[in-house]
Amino acid sequence: EALKGRGLFSTSKSSRGLLVIARDPEHLLNDQKERYEKLSSHISDLKYLFTLDKHEPGVRMYEGREGLKEVLQMLLASEDEVCIYGDGDAFKKAIPGWTDHYSTERANRAIRSRLLLKASPEVLASVQVLTSRQSAKAHFSTIRVLPSALGVVGGFDVVGDKLVLYSFEETVVAVVIESKIISQMMMGVFNMLWTLADPYQKILLK
DSSP states (O other), rough: HHHHHHHHHEEEEEETTTEEEEEEHHHHHHHHHHHHHHHHHHHHHHHHHHHHHHHOOOOEEEEHHHHHHHHHHHHOOOSSSEEEEHHHHHHHSSTTTTTHHHHHHHHHTTTOOOEEEEEEEEHHHHHHHHHHHHHHHHOOOOOEEGGGGGGSSSSSEEEEEEEEEEEEEEEEEEEEEHHHHHHHHHHHHHHHHHHHHHHHHHHTOO
């Protein structure tokens, strides 16, 4: 019945019963040509939808320590500079031991990074140690600090066309947004804060 529906044969009754008559093989080519012409007429619309979809931001959410590790491994796969903003102490508590591992891996892979962190005593000590060493970490990483009074909570990373938002409340959550426009916008915010942090850090670390 399916072949009959495609017009590949016809039937007729005869004295011997039901007679099946095959269509000329040329019909197969004509059938495909007709299908091709129908598809071709819609290709421009399909291409438009495909292009439109490419400009839509892709959003993925990761939860818990394992989810956070997965996000960090994904960022290590990129060769783009990593711009990190946020509460470094909260990050360490959320995923113990991984802060040092993550920064070491970035240096090993020659990935440059800028860190803009809340000026807690622990972070300030890390800045002083980093600036006094001629290590791989010091070569590839630069840290500036922001006043705690600014209320820095959570954090975000900008890497290439990716923006990662972090929340370190009861449940650790990381939201990855892939969008060139959004990442460029947040990079602008990061650079503005980076400039503001410079004079504050010079006074603080005198």
